[in-house]
Amino acid sequence: MPNLTHISKLLSKILRHQPDLIGIQLDENSWVEVSTLLQNLAKHQTSISFEQLKEVVYTNNKKRFSFNDDFSKIRANQGHSIEVDLALQTQIPPDILYHGTVEKNLTSIFEKGLSKMNRQHVHLSADTETAQKVGMRHGKPIILKIESKKMYDQGYVFYLSENHVWLIDSVPSEFIHL
The missing domain is CATH 3.20.170.30 (ADP-ribosylation fold)
Structure with missing residues (x-):
């Protein structure tokens, strides 16, 4: 089982720079379904639970990630090298x-x-x-x-x-x- 630091670094890479690394696609506002993320991570030898994912999101000292209101989607808050619209005001x-x-x-x-x-x-x-x-x-x-x-x-x-x-x-x- 990967540690939280490893998971956080992997999520940064995937959600900010290379979603195709595990075969996912971010929507125009950089969101991806949590279920899709977890399934595709598992297909690529990184199986983590929803609880581990929540722990990474809530304990990351830079608050790099967010869930939507119902926890069905996740995204990186900024730092993308891929084209996304974060819908910021x-x-x-x-x-x-x-x-x-x-x-x-x-x-x-x-x-x-x-x-x-x-x-x-x-x-x-x-x-x-x-x-x-x-x-x-x-x-x-x-x-x-x-x-x-x-x-x-x-x-x-x-x-x-x-x-x-x-x-x-x-x-x-x-x-x-x-």
Whole structure:
């Protein structure tokens, strides 16, 4: 039986990047039937119970996954590299948001800004602690301050995911500070 960390990493891969890995298809809003997910995981040598799936969803420290109201569907909250519409509503951001990175990325960021790369959005945090955790995944973290309210006032569109990650298409370098 796989442990919760293994299940969470596998779900991230499947629900954010490669649903075809186990032969499932996400709907346009990135949902998949829980029964289909569990059946197809089992067909690919990863048999987990609904209770284990619920535990992964509710204990994931980044709240990466959500169930719909009746627990019949599941999806990743953000971070997709495949085309989906998360049906997010635009939001007014706080004055400052944060982005965690590492030193080797700074030259490019201050020249070109932040881009979504292979994902659907740039991810920003409302607090420095979260940004630091994100940056730590790649080395010694550096926290960037993003003038988000100024961007919003100039017409940039912000979204807030279900797990409170701020999302935007890009951040031009003039709004980024150390």
